Amino acid sequence: MTDSSRTITGAETSPVGTDPADTLVEIDDLRVHFPIKRGIVLDRTVGHVYAVDGVSLRVGRGETYGLVGESGCGKSTLGKAVLRLERPTGGSIRFDGTDMARMSGEPLRRMRRRMQMVFQDTLSSLDPRQSVESLLVEGMRAHGLDRDGKSTERELRELLSSVGLPASALRKYPHEFSGGQRQRIGIARALAVRPDLVVADEPVSALDVSVQAQVLNLLEDLQEEFGLTYLVIAHDLAVVRHVARRIGVMYLGGLVEESDSDVLYEQPLHPYTRALLSAVPVPEPEVEDQRERILLSGDLPSPAAPPTGCRFHTRCPWRQPTRCDSERPELRDVGGGHRVACHYAEEIRDGIITPNSVEGNSSAGVS
Amino acid sequence: MALLEVRDLSVRFVRKSEPTVSAVDGVSFDVHPGSTVGLVGESGCGKSVTSLAIMGLLPGRGTEVTGSVNLEGSELLRLSRREFDRRRGKDLGMVFQDPLTSLNPVVPIGLQISEVIERHRGLSRRDASREAAKLLERVGIPDPDRRLKEYSHQLSGGMRQRALIAMALACEPRLLIADEPTTALDVTIQAQILTLLKELVAETGTALIMITHDLGVVAGMCDEVNVLYAGRIVERAQRHELFSQPRHPYTAGLMASVPRLDSPRGQRLAPIEGSVADNIPWEGGCAFSPRCGNALAVCRERAPELETVEQGRLLRCHNPIGAAEMERAHD
Ligand SMILES: Nc1ncnc2c1ncn2[C@@H]1O[C@H](COP(=O)(O)OP(=O)(O)OP(=O)(O)O)[C@@H](O)[C@H]1O
Ligand SMILES: Nc1ncnc2c1ncn2[C@@H]1O[C@H](COP(=O)(O)OP(=O)(O)OP(=O)(O)O)[C@@H](O)[C@H]1O
Numbered sequence: 001m002t003d004s005s006r007t008i009t010g011a012e013t014s015p016v017g018t019d020p021a022d023t024l025v026e027i028d029d030l031r032v033h034f035p036i037k038r039g040i041v042l043d044r045t046v047g048h049v050y051a052v053d054g055v056s057l058r059v060g061r062g063e064t065y066g067l068v069g070e071s072g073c074g075k076s077t078l079g080k081a082v083l084r085l086e087r088p089t090g091g092s093i094r095f096d097g098t099d100m101a102r103m104s105g106e107p108l109r110r111m112r113r114r115m116q117m118v119f120q121d122t123l124s125s126l127d128p129r130q131s132v133e134s135l136l137v138e139g140m141r142a143h144g145l146d147r148d149g150k151s152t153e154r155e156l157r158e159l160l161s162s163v164g165l166p167a168s169a170l171r172k173y174p175h176e177f178s179g180g181q182r183q184r185i186g187i188a189r190a191l192a193v194r195p196d197l198v199v200a201d202e203p204v205s206a207l208d209v210s211v212q213a214q215v216l217n218l219l220e221d222l223q224e225e226f227g228l229t230y231l232v233i234a235h236d237l238a239v240v241r242h243v244a245r246r247i248g249v250m251y252l253g254g255l256v257e258e259s260d261s262d263v264l265y266e267q268p269l270h271p272y273t274r275a276l277l278s279a280v281p282v283p284e285p286e287v288e289d290q291r292e293r294i295l296l297s298g299d300l301p302s303p304a305a306p307p308t309g310c311r312f313h314t315r316c317p318w319r320q321p322t323r324c325d326s327e328r329p330e331l332r333d334v335g336g337g338h339r340v341a342c343h344y345a346e347e348i349r350d351g352i353i354t355p356n357s358v359e360g361n362s363s364a365g366v367s
Numbered sequence: 368m369a370l371l372e373v374r375d376l377s378v379r380f381v382r383k384s385e386p387t388v389s390a391v392d393g394v395s396f397d398v399h400p401g402s403t404v405g406l407v408g409e410s411g412c413g414k415s416v417t418s419l420a421i422m423g424l425l426p427g428r429g430t431e432v433t434g435s436v437n438l439e440g441s442e443l444l445r446l447s448r449r450e451f452d453r454r455r456g457k458d459l460g461m462v463f464q465d466p467l468t469s470l471n472p473v474v475p476i477g478l479q480i481s482e483v484i485e486r487h488r489g490l491s492r493r494d495a496s497r498e499a500a501k502l503l504e505r506v507g508i509p510d511p512d513r514r515l516k517e518y519s520h521q522l523s524g525g526m527r528q529r530a531l532i533a534m535a536l537a538c539e540p541r542l543l544i545a546d547e548p549t550t551a552l553d554v555t556i557q558a559q560i561l562t563l564l565k566e567l568v569a570e571t572g573t574a575l576i577m578i579t580h581d582l583g584v585v586a587g588m589c590d591e592v593n594v595l596y597a598g599r600i601v602e603r604a605q606r607h608e609l610f611s612q613p614r615h616p617y618t619a620g621l622m623a624s625v626p627r628l629d630s631p632r633g634q635r636l637a638p639i640e641g642s643v644a645d646n647i648p649w650e651g652g653c654a655f656s657p658r659c660g661n662a663l664a665v666c667r668e669r670a671p672e673l674e675t676v677e678q679g680r681l682l683r684c685h686n687p688i689g690a691a692e693m694e695r696a697h698d
């Protein structure tokens with residue numbers, strides 16, 4: 001079933017979120033631009049960092065959406081915008097049907113309880129003199145969830161046991177724990193206010209692989225136990241593929257491809273996704289020996305001066321003489337909810353166009 | 368003959384008012400010309416301290432280094448600081464995780480590289496500068512003549528790492544040590560740098576010690592792999608043998624812990640329990656025993672020795688994986 005006629009943008013065949021009741025987060029044309037200031041009094045805006053620039057996606061209730069991409073592509077900014085920790089420049093974010101952009105004050109605060117964030121090392125940003133108990137209770141109290149001492153105490157014990165820590169941890173301080181244990185506490189802290197959505201930004205990238213696996217398993221178990229929806233942000237594609245049902249690949253502030261996790265691995269269509277997949281090392285010598293790497297030329301362009309047309313065209317091995325450098329490809333459905341932002345996705349898929357040699361390309365796209 | 372022979376290398380950090388840290392504890396391995404030897408293991412297992420000891424870059428005060436590091440017949444550990452500096456420039460090159468700390472921020476990178484060439488190969492300034500440009504081109508830095516005049520902060524992370532590799536190669540070292548050379552880089556840039564290192568080894572016959580925590584990198588790069596745990600080698604094998612049949616429970620545990628790009632979604636990981644914080648000192652038994660699914664009573668009593676268990680494989684374990692099966696096969 002290779003229909004190469006182009007569907008116009010819009011996700012009429014998308015399997016997720018077709019039923020609005022199944023969509024928890026709906027992001028539409030989200031933009032977050034940071035002004036670049038110059039001058040002694042720092043008030044002259046000389047340009048913008050286009051950190052997130054026109055992203056649309058949906059996260060279904062109870063699912064795990066994985067956002068992957070290289071350093072600086074805007075993953076964290078997008079995650080923060082979802083929680084309104086960063087104010088969008090444009091576009092909309094609907095959480096459970098309500099437009100967040102128009103919310104403020106008390107309703108926003110109440111909404112925030114339902115969405116929590118787990119960082120790379122959440123605890124390092126917290127007060128080291130606060131015991132684990134007071135760290136956990138703090139959030140509950142802020143949202144009026146800490147009604148009487150007894151039931152709170154019981155809840156905390158249950159919470160700690162859910163994340164695999166003994167109740168004795170309550171009286172300890174963050175520095176008394178290993179990195180993996182600290183991450184468990186960070187997760188417990190997010191869950192203490194009973195959120196619907198957890199945005200996990202690089203939740204395991206600071207951990208040793210053995211501990212990383214423990215935390216990944218824990219996230220899976222907790223999702224089951226509490227019916228959570230996850231937005232998992234990571235630069236490690238293997239991690240994202242492991243946890244997420246749906247994956248979005250970002251490049252320079254935009255989504256370049258989005259599909260079901262297995263489809264993305266088996267049939268990546270965007271040239272950047274292909275390069276990314278080919279670059280991830282696999283711990284098996286036979287596989288490594290036979291792999292063909294798609295080596296990209298040059299570095300990531302600056303998000304303050306993104307290339308014209310397709311943002312990937314300066315490094316793209318499949319670049320064509322027309323459209324790529326002049327027309328920004330929209331993210332469009334090429335069938336079955338597989339969305340790609342490349343003018344030539346079908347031709348690449350069907351092998352009609354092939355990569356240009358990397359040598360011929362080697363000085364292109366270097367900033 | 369081996370290019371480098373490391374024998375019984377131990378490094379202890381002795382600090383007043385702090386307990387002594389035994390960072391590296393009796394490590395031995397050989398490196399042959401044109402081959403790549405991997406040191407792999409989790410944070411704190413002693414990978415960097417091993418490489419710093421070989422390079423003579425550990426702080427002198429409060430550090431006890433014992434054992435032997437022999438480079439083509441000469442003992443490095445007995446060199447004076449001055450002799451070591453000369454030797455390091457000539458025969459040993461090193462690439463670190465964070466190139467920014469190892470490049471001089473106030474000297475243009477071209478000058479940093481050509482100075483090394485001038486000093487070690489006795490070329491004129493003009494010739495050295497021409498060589499430097501060639502090297503930058505060799506490591507894939509476009510427009511090398513312009514880049515020579517730039518400072519390290521003007522380069523991207525990937526470019527800086529290339530510049531550092533160019534500098535390490537400037538005196539055509541016999542041995543290159545790369546300590547997590549791509550850990551701070553994006554994977555597409557990592558692929559470029561690893562490909563470059565592989566080509567260099569193949570073309571120049573330089574020997575490479577590759578230090579990493581990433582099993583995927585090891586699988587693609589190394590001929591022989593040493594798995595370190597708490598300062599000791601716990602398993603050594605050729606890479607194909609190691610990955611197709613890990614025998615040490617720690618090695619096997621590491622492999623079962625990594626999510627793999629090519630494994631289907633939903634496959635549950637089998638992590639090692641606990642963390643390195645649970646280790647016991649080697650004096651009291653096997654340091655890994657509190658976390659080990661194969662542990663026997665003896666593991667808590669006596670430290671296992673590193674023994675040759677089959678052709679090309681060393682193992683430090685009282686109860687390695689597959690031992691029962693192998694015994695049965697011998698009966
Ligand atoms: N508060 C800010 N002010 C100005 N620029 C910012 C701000 N926050 C982020 N940026 C810029 O926006 C871009 C996207 O940053 P972001 O942190 O979202 O990237 P990321 O994909 O999370 O990267 P990483 O993988 O390194 O965490 C970067 O160029 C970054 O420098
Ligand atoms: N200068 C020092 N003084 C005291 N202890 C040190 C010093 N350098 C390293 N150590 C200790 O020696 C041990 C081994 O450290 P090393 O840096 O070799 O680990 P590593 O394997 O390179 O880890 P990583 O993967 O985190 O880089 C650690 O316990 C570390 O804390």
Ligand code: SF4
Pocket residue numbers: 270271272310311312313314316317318319320324329341342343344345
């Ligand atoms: S649109 Fe062109 S430049 Fe962009 S990814 Fe597709 S082929 Fe490459």
Ligand SMILES: [Mg+2]
Pocket residue numbers: 075076077201
């Ligand atoms: Mg980030």
Ligand SMILES: [Mg+2]
Pocket residue numbers: 414415416546547
């Ligand atoms: Mg290290």
